[in-house]
Structure formats: structure tokens, C-alpha cells
Amino acid sequence: MTAVDIKALEKRFGKTAALEPVTFSVAEGELFGLIGPDGAGKTTLFRMLATLVLPTGGTATVDGLDVVRDYRELRNRLGYMPGRFALYQDLTVAENLKFFASIFGATIESNYEMIRDIYGQLEPFRDRRAGALSGGMKQKLALSCALIHRPRVLLLDEPTTGVDAVSRLEFWDVLTRLRDSGLTILVSTPYMDEAARCDRVALIQDGHILEINTPTGIEDSYPLPLLSVKSSDRLTAKRALERFPFAYSVYPFGEELHFTDSRAEPSVSEIKTWLHEAGVADAEVTVIRAGIEDVFMHRMPTVEGQTGVA
Amino acid sequence: MRIIAIILRKEFRQIFRNRAMLPILFVLPVIQLLVLSYAATFEVRETPLVVIDQDRSETSRALIARLDASLYFQIGEQTTSMEEAERALLFGEVDMVMTIPSGLERDLGAGQPVIVQVVLDAEDGATAGIVQSYATQIINQVNADISLGPPGIRIAPSHWYNPNLEYTTFMVPGILVLLVTIIGTFLSAMNVVREKEIGTIEQLNVTPIKRYQFVVAKLLPFWIIGMAELGVGLVIAKIVFSVPMVGSLWLVFALAGLYLLVMLGLGLWISTLTDTQQQAMFVAWFLMVIFILLSGLFTPIDSMPRWAQIVTEFNPIAHFIEIMRRILLKGAGFQDVTRQTAALAIQAVLMLTLAVRQYQKRTG
Amino acid sequence: MTSAPAIICQGLTRKFGSFTAVDSISFEVAQGEVFGFLGANGAGKTTAIRMLTGLLQPTGGQAWVAGHDVYSEVEAVKRSIGYMSQRFSLYDDLTVRENIEFYGGIYGLRKTELHQKSGDLIERLDMEAEANSMIRSLPLGWRQKIAFSVAVLHEPAIVFLDEPTGGVDPITRRQFWDLIYEKAAQGVTVFVTTHYMDEAEYCDRVSIMVDGRIEALGSPAELKKGHGVDSINDLFVLLARGGKRGDA
Numbered sequence: 003m004t005a006v007d008i009k010a011l012e013k014r015f016g017k018t019a020a021l022e023p024v025t026f027s028v029a030e031g032e033l034f035g036l037i038g039p040d041g042a043g044k045t046t047l048f049r050m051l052a053t054l055v056l057p058t059g060g061t062a063t064v065d066g067l068d069v070v071r072d073y074r075e076l077r078n079r080l081g082y083m084p085g086r087f088a089l090y091q092d093l094t095v096a097e098n099l100k101f102f103a104s105i106f107g108a109t110i111e112s113n114y115e116m117i118r119d120i121y122g123q124l125e126p127f128r129d130r131r132a133g134a135l136s137g138g139m140k141q142k143l144a145l146s147c148a149l150i151h152r153p154r155v156l157l158l159d160e161p162t163t164g165v166d167a168v169s170r171l172e173f174w175d176v177l178t179r180l181r182d183s184g185l186t187i188l189v190s191t192p193y194m195d196e197a198a199r200c201d202r203v204a205l206i207q208d209g210h211i212l213e214i215n216t217p218t219g220i221e222d223s224y225p226l227p228l229l230s231v232k233s234s235d236r237l238t239a240k241r242a243l244e245r246f247p248f249a250y251s252v253y254p255f256g257e258e259l260h261f262t263d264s265r266a267e268p269s270v271s272e273i274k275t276w277l278h279e280a281g282v283a284d285a286e287v288t289v290i291r292a293g294i295e296d297v298f299m300h301r302m303p304t305v306e307g308q309t310g311v312a
Numbered sequence: 313m314r315i316i317a318i319i320l321r322k323e324f325r326q327i328f329r330n331r332a333m334l335p336i337l338f339v340l341p342v343i344q345l346l347v348l349s350y351a352a353t354f355e356v357r358e359t360p361l362v363v364i365d366q367d368r369s370e371t372s373r374a375l376i377a378r379l380d381a382s383l384y385f386q387i388g389e390q391t392t393s394m395e396e397a398e399r400a401l402l403f404g405e406v407d408m409v410m411t412i413p414s415g416l417e418r419d420l421g422a423g424q425p426v427i428v429q430v431v432l433d434a435e436d437g438a439t440a441g442i443v444q445s446y447a448t449q450i451i452n453q454v455n456a457d458i459s460l461g462p463p464g465i466r467i468a469p470s471h472w473y474n475p476n477l478e479y480t481t482f483m484v485p486g487i488l489v490l491l492v493t494i495i496g497t498f499l500s501a502m503n504v505v506r507e508k509e510i511g512t513i514e515q516l517n518v519t520p521i522k523r524y525q526f527v528v529a530k531l532l533p534f535w536i537i538g539m540a541e542l543g544v545g546l547v548i549a550k551i552v553f554s555v556p557m558v559g560s561l562w563l564v565f566a567l568a569g570l571y572l573l574v575m576l577g578l579g580l581w582i583s584t585l586t587d588t589q590q591q592a593m594f595v596a597w598f599l600m601v602i603f604i605l606l607s608g609l610f611t612p613i614d615s616m617p618r619w620a621q622i623v624t625e626f627n628p629i630a631h632f633i634e635i636m637r638r639i640l641l642k643g644a645g646f647q648d649v650t651r652q653t654a655a656l657a658i659q660a661v662l663m664l665t666l667a668v669r670q671y672q673k674r675t676g
Numbered sequence: 677m678t679s680a681p682a683i684i685c686q687g688l689t690r691k692f693g694s695f696t697a698v699d700s701i702s703f704e705v706a707q708g709e710v711f712g713f714l715g716a717n718g719a720g721k722t723t724a725i726r727m728l729t730g731l732l733q734p735t736g737g738q739a740w741v742a743g744h745d746v747y748s749e750v751e752a753v754k755r756s757i758g759y760m761s762q763r764f765s766l767y768d769d770l771t772v773r774e775n776i777e778f779y780g781g782i783y784g785l786r787k788t789e790l791h792q793k794s795g796d797l798i799e800r801l802d803m804e805a806e807a808n809s810m811i812r813s814l815p816l817g818w819r820q821k822i823a824f825s826v827a828v829l830h831e832p833a834i835v836f837l838d839e840p841t842g843g844v845d846p847i848t849r850r851q852f853w854d855l856i857y858e859k860a861a862q863g864v865t866v867f868v869t870t871h872y873m874d875e876a877e878y879c880d881r882v883s884i885m886v887d888g889r890i891e892a893l894g895s896p897a898e899l900k901k902g903h904g905v906d907s908i909n910d911l912f913v914l915l916a917r918g919g920k921r922g923d924a
Contacts, residue, residue: 039817039843039844039845039846040816040842040843041815041816042845137716137717163843166716166719166916167716167873167909167912167916168716168912169716171913192843194846208815253850254850254853254878256874256877256878256908257897295846298846299847302845302846302847314781315781315782318777318781319778319782321778322767322774322778325769325770326769326770329769330769510763511763511764512764512765512767514731514761514763514764515761515764515765517731518730518731518754518757518759518761519754519779519783520751520754520782520783520784521782673730673731674730674732674733674750675731675732675733
């Protein structure tokens with residue numbers, strides 16, 4: 003069963019395209035991630051699906067309803083969490099929840115099941131003004147308000163941006179449990195590591211979708227061998243690798259360097275020798291599996307002659 | 313100085329690139345000047361009038377003709393029925409009913425006094441009073457023309473400074489002041505707050521820019537634009553409204569410059585108290601309404617209660633309107649406006665000092 | 677190279693009423709160091725930076741930036757530092773060139789020098805074609821790179837960067853760090869806050885703030901070994917889970 007069906011959906015503002023025509027679908031009960039940096043088009047796509055913005059081309063149906071024609075009925079079935087905190091800062095946690103429940107003609111009691119998980123952590127703060135909550139708590143409250151009317155599809159636009167690492171982990175735990183209960187969830191995020199927690203993922207950049215697949219599928223799609231190089235003198239190692247004749251790309255990744263060789267069968271010892279001659283004696287070179295971020299950077303359109311060497 | 317020039321360059325670039333700001337700066341004031349001056353008048357023209365002529369004589373017809381010819385009246389139906397006339401008055405079809413008694417001509421010829429009754433719709437008491445005075449004037453003129461007796465004491469009014477009692481002559485200088493004020497206070501306040509809102513002010517605060525440099529560079533563009541607006545406004549006043557400009561225009565500009573300093577200082581001070589442009593606008597609006605109503609623009613200061621008259625002393629708008637009217641309409645020289653000038657000068661120093669002090673580069 | 681530290685904090689504190697945003701932090705940053713200032717939202721990072729850049733007066737403790745006291749020599753501090761704010765740095769209704777000229781001029785660069793540096797900057801960032809475009813028309817990543825370059829245009833000894841790579845695509849993020857390394861190699865001290873834990877690895881030393889206090893301070897390698905974790909991210913989660921402020 004398809005929960006979301008998008009066909010050639012596009013949004014242009016004058017000559018600029020915020021979103022080039024995109025086509026994909028999301029199955030019922032799927033946790034679907036939209037991964038890309040700011041300005042990629044994630045919010046534009048979500049706002050169209052949430053019936054807040056009219057597309058300039060293409061069509062989309064959510065839960066069987068057309069986003070343009072059937073927007074009224076669709077709004078009853080959607081849960082939406084916009085990118086910025088969009089609740090009332092000067093109302094308390096409980097007041098916000100009650101407000102959003104009543105808009106949809108629901109009550110907190112009747113749908114408490116849906117939010118019990120999350121709300122449990124908010125409960126001690128039920129009388130605190132929403133504006134006085136921490137980032138992580140605000141997100142939990144916003145999620146509760148998006149769930150209180152028992153939607154069938156959940157759209158979450160960058161719910162973890164600006165939230166600390168711990169709260170982010172907890173948030174994704176919640177999302178996984180919600181998905182397990184049968185809810186269809188679309189999430190957008192700029193954090194590549196969160197992609198791993200989705201069933202399927204779409205990589206998006208500059209209004210284009212680069213790839214859609216399961217996280218494993220995306221990782222598998224990395225076309226060339228990827229090696230991790232660790233050393234105490236990262237800078238020299240990086241420079242040396244950039245000069246390596248078969249270098250395809252060299253990117254720092256935390257304490258490692260991710261080196262992509264342009265050959266199908268690179269030789270680890272050859273690389274180690276090269277580094278040694280460049281003055282890097284303690285290099286650890288291992289073949290590794292590509293991650294989402296590696297694939298993303300590989301697939302990003304090269305702009306203005308940007309080479310893979312950063 | 314260099315630093316001020318650098319900031320100024322940025323400010324002017326931003327002002328002229330701001331699509332929303334340009335019409336506000338240049339088009340709106342012109343429209344306001346034209347519309348306000350034409351619309352805000354206490355003259356009452358074309359008052360619809362019904363006459364019950366019970367005399368039907370040459371004299372009565374002459375009187376009616378005189379009324380009709382005047383700009384202030386417009387004769388509707390003539391009727392003989394008082395009920396009809398009263399109904400017309402009740403339903404607002406006419407604002408005045410004049411009854412000319414039968415025997416007017418005969419009695420006038422015999423030297424007998426004649427009573428012409430005028431019934432006015434006095435829902436709006438002020439207007440009714442004005443209409444009544446027009447009617448009385450015309451009747452007195454007719455009276456004088458046909459009077460055969462010796463001339464008694466006659467009043468020969470001569471209206472100095474505004475011979476035709478043109479209301480626009482009175483209003484336009486005041487409205488010019490309003491326009492310059494809006495530029496000075498509102499826009500300067502909002503300009504600074506806008507930087508607060510979008511966050512660039514933090515970037516400025518962290519640079520070695522000194523406070524006074526920031527203040528000068530923020531206020532100077534609006535000072536210049538305010539003066540330019542005044543110039544344009546005066547041209548319109550002359551060409552469109554034929555406002556007399558008896559006194560020295562240089563003096564007007566010089567004192568306008570001083571006045572603008574007060575209002576700019578006020579704008580800056582407001583910007584230090586508010587965090588969003590919306591707030592700045594509301595605070596500025598609130599203060600402006602009070603100042604304007606107590607400024608003598610619409611209602612004379614002399615008719616205000618004593619406490620309001622005292623408050624007026626602290627009202628820069630009141631002082632500058634007085635200055636404008638005196639110089640433009642009465643040809644006053646510098647020595648005639650020293651009191652107002654001194655008041656403005658003190659206010660300028662106070663306001664600017666207060667604003668600069670209040671503007672902190674570092675939060676305490 | 678003199679050995680006086682670029683930044684010295686001793687018991688630096690900031691209270692807002694009864695709420696203590698920064699609770700007596702103490703650390704030193706050596707000249708030419710790339711120092712990562714990490715912490716959750718609400719932990720007090722931005723407040724601390726604002727005190728060190730002279731935007732906010734501390735309520736307790738001491739601090740010296742570039743040898744100047746942050747209480748009594750604020751303007752001297754400002755002349756010696758560059759700053760890239762989290763919210764905004766460049767005017768989006770001015771062009772790239774106009775922004776460079778403005779900020780360069782403010783910091784006292786004279787015409788010829790400014791012209792030279794402006795050209796160099798634009799060339800280094802490969803933006804000749806966009807030099808006369810409005811900032812608002814440029815993608816976020818480019819704006820951030822320009823903002824950084826403008827912040828160091830007047831060659832300050834120290835540059836403060838508040839969350840400079842938020843929301844930027846992964847390639848541009850790394851290019852940004854290339855710029856940082858270039859400057860660090862020239863001896864500029866870089867004080868940077870970031871959410872991205874992998875960026876912590878790019879720093880010489882990092883500190884992690886929790887609830888207004890510094891709970892960890894040292895090089896990434898030291899800290900990982902000392903706490904028995906594999907990555908700075910794991911260390912962060914470990915420390916933050918103990919934090920109370922994160923839950924309210």
C-alpha cells in the first residue's frame with residue numbers, strides 16, 4: 003500500500019527552481035528519510051505535501067488524497083512538524099497540547115496512547131511555558147502536538163536540527179517505535195548519520211534528488227574502493243594523498259581520511275609506501291565500507307569545476 | 313570621519329535597494345501632502361439647502377440668487393410646504409432650511425425689520441456654526457446693498473497672512489512638518505531595530521566602531537532625506553496650494569535641520585528600547601499621535617486647557633509648526649522665533665545625549 | 677612566536693538573574709591553536725563567546741583576550757579579534773565586494789590594501805563571477821566561506837567562529853575547514869563552536885560544556901583515551917546524559 007505517491011512534483015519561483023521535478027513513493031508504515039543540507043529543497047517538498055504550498059508542476063497524493071484537490075480532508079489525516087518551533091511559546095505544555103487536540107476535534111484522553119511514550123517525559127513540565135523548554139523538550143512537545151489527532155501520515159521537517167546529540171538519539175528511538183506501530187513517517191534531516199535509522203532514504207541537493215534507496219543500498223552503490231587512512235599527522239597525509247596519481251577523492255572524516263582510489267583494485271601497501279615517502283610513517287590504511295555521507299559527497303553535482311579533492 | 317563615510321555608504325546603498333522603503337520615502341509623503349491638505353479642511357462647501365419662499369418678490373429672488381451663486385450653498389428644491397422641508401432635513405437630503413416670510417420686500421421698503429428664519433441640521437455643531445456664519449454673511453451683504461438708511465458702524469475685516477481664508481494655507485505648513493517628522497522618527501527607529509532583528513547589529517558591535525560613529529552614520533541619511541523631502545514639499549506647497557512664502561526659506565531649512573535632530577534622536581532612543589520593528593513602530597506611533605494632537609496642527613493651542621498648553625512646551629512638533637507658520641505666512645525673522653528655536657535646541661541636545669547613552673555596544 | 681596565551685579564562689561566570697548560564701569556567705588557548713568549544717544547546721557556549729568578544733559583560737571571574745582585559749579594555753579586544761556570528765554576519769542586500777569593502781574599511785584597512793585583499797579573497801574562494809552578486813542570491817555554504825574570510829580580513833590574532841558550518845553541505849563544510857587550517861598555519865588562533873562532533877576531531881584541543889561548566893578539556897586523542905570511548909560523539913553523549921539542563 004502506498005501512503006505517499008509523488009509524480010514529477012516541482013516548485014519554481016520565477017526562474018529559480020526550489021525543487022526540480024521529483025518522482026517517488028513511500029509505502030505505508032515506512033520510515034522514509036530525506037537527507038540533504040540547507041537549501042536542498044526538503045522544506046519545499048514537505049510544505050507541498052502538507053498542503054501549505056501549491057506545486058507549480060506535477061502531482062502528489064498522500065493517503066490516497068490529492069494534495070491540491072483534497073487538501074481539506076487531507077489535513078485531518080496529516081501530522082506535520084515544521085522546521086522551526088511552531089507552537090505557542092507563551093502557552094504551557096498542557097495548553098498547547100489541548101489546543102491542538104481540540105482543533106482536530108480530538109481529546110488528549112482519547113488519543114493518549116499515541117503520545118504516551120513521548121509525553122511521559124514532558125509530564126513533569128506540563129505547566130511550564132513552551133518557550134522555556136530546552137530544544138530537545140520543545141521537539142518532543144511539537145511531536146506530541148502533531149500526533150494528538152491520530153494522523154495516518156507524519157511529516158517531520160528537520161525535527162532534530164539544533165537539538166543536542168542525546169536528545170537526537172532519543173527522538174529517533176521514538177520515531178522507530180512509532181513506525182513500528184504502523185504510522186507512515188517522512189523525516190527530513192541534514193545529519194547524514196541519521197539516515198541509517200530509516201527504512202529508505204532520498205538524498206537531495208540543490209532541488210534535485212540524487213538517489214533513493216535503502217541505507218544499505220545507498221552504501222552499496224559507492225562505485226569505487228574506499229579506504230580509511232589514519233595517522234597522527236593528518237595534514238601531511240592529506241596533502242600526500244591528494245598528490246597520489248590514482249587519487250579520486252580525499253576527504254577528512256573526523257580523525258580519519260577517506261580516500262577513494264580510481265582503480266578497481268587498489269593496493270594498500272602501495273599507498274602506505276607513498277605516505278611513508280611523504281613523511282607519514284604511522285599510517286593505518288584499511289579498506290572500509292562507504293557510508294551515506296561518502297555516497298552523498300560523491301553524488302553531489304560538481305559545481306564550478308570542484309574536483310573530488312577537498 | 314572615514315569610518316562614518318564607510319558606514320554611510322553602506323546605509324545609502326541599503327536604503328535605495330530596499331524596494332519597500334523607496335515608495336515610503338518618496339511617493340507616500342507627496343500623496344499624503346496632497347490628500348491631507350485637500351481633505352483636512354474645515355471649510356464647508358456646497359451645503360444643500362431648501363428655501364421656502366413665501367414672498368416671491370424680486371428681493372426674495374435676488375437673495376436666493378445670491379445664495380445660489382455662492383460656493384458655499386447649493387439650492388435644491390424650492391418648496392412651499394414646511395413639512396416637506398422638515399422631512400428633507402430629517403432625512404439628510406438638505407442641511408439647511410431657509411424661510412423667507414411673505415411681505416419681505418414690502419416691509420423692507422417700509423423700513424421695517426424682517427426676520428428670515430434659518431433652520432440648520434446641527435448634528436455636527438461645529439459645522440452648523442460655520443454654515444450659519446456663511447448664511448449670516450450673505451444676508452448681511454444683501455442687507456447692506458439694499459439698505460437705504462445711513463451707514464451705521466460697519467465692520468471691515470481684513471484677513472492678514474491669509475486674505476482668502478484659504479484653509480490649505482493654514483494646514484499645508486503643518487502637514488509638511490508631519491511628513492518630515494515621520495521620516496525622522498519612524499524610519500530612523502525602524503532602521504536601527506531592523507539590524508537588531510536580523511542580527512547584523514551584533515556583528516557591528518564587535519567591531520571597533522565607536523558609538524558616536526554608529527549613531528551619526530545611522531541618523532545622517534535620514535536627516536538628509538528629511539531635508540530633501542521638506543524641499544520637495546515646499547515646492548508642492550507653492551505650486552499646487554499657492555501657499556505664500558513670505559519669510560526666509562534659508563531660515564526654514566536651518567531650523568528644520570535642528571528640528572530633525574530632535575526627532576531623529578527620538579527615533580534612535582525608541583530603537584534602543586525595542587527589539588522588533590513592529591514594537592518600534594507602535595511606540596513611535598503612540599508618541600506621535602499624542603504629539604500631533606497637542607501640537608496645534610488641527611486644533612489651536614489657545615483653546616486647550618492650561619495643563620495641555622504646558623505640555624505643549626515640551627512638544628517639538630508644536631514648536632516647529634509655529635516656526636513654519638510664522639516664517640512662511642507672517643514673514644517672521646530669526647528674532648521672532650527665538651523662543652521656539654531655543655526650545656528645540658535644548659530638546660535636541662537632551663534627546664541625542666539620552667539616545668547615545670542608551671545605546672550600548674555591550675550588554676551589561 | 678611569543679608564548680603568551682591567546683585567551684585566558686579564570687572562573688568566568690555569567691548570571692541572568694538567578695540563572696547561571698556560564699558557571700565559573702577556566703581554560704587557556706595557546707596562540708595558533710585551533711580550539712573547539714563544544715556543548716549542547718543551552719549549555720552556555722554562545723554566552724561564553726559573547727563575553728570573550730566583548731558583547732556581554734561577565735558577572736564574575738576574569739578573562740583576557742589577546743592580552744587585553746575583557747572588563748576594562750573591551751575596545752582593544754575588539755580591534756584584535758575577528759568574529760563570525762551564528763545568526764548573521766554579512767548584509768544580504770549588499771554584494772560580496774561591498775561587504776568586503778565595508779568590513780575591511782571598518783577595521784581600518786586603507787584603500788589600496790583593501791583592494792588588494794579583496795581581490796585575493798575573491799580569487800581564493802573562486803568567486804570572480806559572483807563578486808558583484810547580492811549575498812542573498814548565494815547558497816549558504818558560499819556565504820559562510822565569505823563570512824569567514826571577511827572575519828579574518830584585517831588579520832586579527834584570534835578569530836571566533838560561532839557554529840559556522842550549521843546546515844552546510846558536507847563538501848563545503850570540509851572546504852571551510854581547509855580555510856580554517858590555512859589561517860591556523862599562518863599563526864591565527866581559531867576558537868570555534870560546533871555541533872558536528874566529527875569536526876571536533878579537526879581541532880587541536882576541545883572543551884565540552886555541560887550545564888554551564890566545562891566537563892572535559894584536552895586534545896581529542898587524550899579525551900577519548902581518558903574516558904574510554906571511540907569518538908568525541910560518544911564522549912559527548914556520555915557527558916551530556918549526566919547533564920540536567922538538557923532535560924528541561
